[in-house]
Amino acid sequence: MATEENRIIVGVDTHSDTHHVAIISDYGRPIADQEFLAVGSGYRGILEFIGGHGTVIAAGVEGTGSYGAELTKVLRGAGVQVLEVTRPNRQARRLKGKSDPLDAYQAAQSVLAERGLATPKVKDGPVECLRILRMSRSSAMKARTITINQIRGLLVSSPDELRSRYRGLNTSALIASLSRSRPHGHIADTSYVTSLTLKTLAVRYQSLSSEIDTVDASLKEILDSYAPLLCDLVGVGTEVASQLLVTVGDNPERVNNEAQFAALTGVAPIPASSGKTSRHRLSRGGDRDANSALHHIVLVRMVSDQRTKEYVAKRTIEGKGKREIMRCLKRYVAREIYRQISNPVPAPIITDLRPLRKQLGLTLQSVSEHLNQWPSIISRIERGQSRNDILAADYRRWLKNQLELGVDFSGPCFKEV
Template sequence: MMHDNDSSAVVVGIDTHADTHHVAVITNYGRPLVDVMVPATASGYREALALVGEYSQVDKVGIECTGSYGAGITRKFLDAGYTVVEVNQPNRFDRRRRGKTDQFDAYAAAEAVLSGRATALPKGNDGLVESLRVLRTTRSAAVRDRTAAINQIRAMLVSAPESLRQKYRGLTTSRLVAALAATRPPAQPVTAAESTAVCLRHLARRYKFLDEQVADLLRQITRLLDDHAPALMEVYGAGPDSVAQLLITAGDNPERMRSERHFAALTGASPIPASSGKTNRYRLNRGGDRQANSALHHIVLVRMHYETRTREYVERRIAEGKTKREIMRCLKRYVAREVFPILKSTLEPNLGAKTLDKAI
């Protein structure tokens, strides 16, 4: 039945969990209308859409955790043509005063959208950005585990019996791993030396397996970037890992792509005043997305070592009395300004007209 007893719009709030979602509807002046709990399944999503579809005018739909528990229902509401807003967390004052339930959190999500506290657009869960995210996340985990494996190998060799230490002393990482992986220790070790040899072989084989994963995932990331973001790959000093991270950061925050100043703040590359008395200076920005800032940092390091123009700039600024940190802050800002239009042109098809209209 269509609820159209007045012409006012309604606002929807959804509290999401792994197994269930709670949907609440309020009027555009905050009066609760109805709430219902639905399962986090395809049938539950249809039930939620049917409930919301009973109202002729739906202003916005506020959903918690659009990138995790709420990803599925977010896609359904976006496909149905609703304007979805991400709600990051409930109002802490209301939670302390009124307690916490799923019903309350759903109404709190709707109230956050109605009051304007929640304005962020939901993260995209398909397309180039999401592909890069899952590939880069998996690769980063593999790199971390690979580093842990080689560190464990070296630590075990330090305390290993002299016969093992002498055999592998002075080898490079690649030769050490290859030698250990090819060993044939006893299948049923008894002594400490035999047990150590078995563990070293397992660690070496784990390292080789993870090394192959890292290389394969990097090839997949590079292929995607070569196909969809060739202009970014041509930026001097930008490798696949840095380009992928910048695209992920920009794609996760489409509302922050209004200008290169906003993008610089998002990546922690905007100047922060740190003046006092007769000293006028700016310091490094420790805010923003730190992984994106790290990507800019790697680009700057490559340019400082290999690009003639950047090396001349560094020498000139050092002669002016600037510190290395201040110079790198300036260079990060320049790189952010350089890559912003390329990022925006790459992501515009994925951001969609709704995002661009909001940015304007």
């Protein structure tokens, strides 16, 4: 059994080619440090090195998501508790200087003092696959945007015969027309070179679009098997769901409550009062991509979700501005997203609505008149293309009530059966 004297804490300063490992005792005394190559043999050497000095309490590793990602997996596989050490103290660095051994010892001291620590992401599950796919999708999206901007820029300065040929076309029609074109002429002819370049860019645009569609299909396949219920929420699609899961990581226990999730996504309320003004603003920290995803959900719900519309109307009457209302909504959405991630709840079943309506001989138009809704909204709810739990519940309740009353809508006029 290990004694108190050989309980140790490990600190690691990671780099692309080498890792510097430092060991201190559980009361802060420096014991040893050594540099290892960032390869398989180096990782095995690190395990032997720290194992030869005692029982490891914990290991503080810098850059667990980049240079230290593989080392983190190795240490966890060996049963070592790994903690991510954030940026070293700049004031201490100015006073004591900087070197790999000093940074490694600083990482170990941070673990001992429980200062500047975080639980690293696992980075070896479905969410890591989502992250990699999203990285590919992001670069393809940026390249496609650059491509269409180049096409439109070329058309602005191209000869009039080219401009007139493609004037007024939207993006999809423009790309299709350019990709089908057959430029001909001399290589020193400006019109020919412009047409040839436009065709090349259009083909590139189509290739990037195909790549994005392939990635989207892969993202959806992972979401359908890993978190199928997350996309049941109003306003949450493949893009938004994948981003929120990437933010949380494969080990959601990193986020212990919905307040921490709100801070992680940059929607934690912060007091911003002054004088007679009493208000809050949202934190500008956290993952900005996740914050953008929540913003997208709010925008969708303000247009299509009845609960959100009623809330916006209520807060507007109270004198709140649109931006402040959206801040409140983002906080509510973060709470709902966290609950769905930590305790998935399926969306209410809506497959019974259309059979009930047809059994009563009702048309979408007649239903919409009774529920005071557009027929297209009723149709989308029946097909599961949009979600409004309150309207769906009212719709089902009304249909069942008509069924119990024995009302027949199939004839030219309503009659009792």
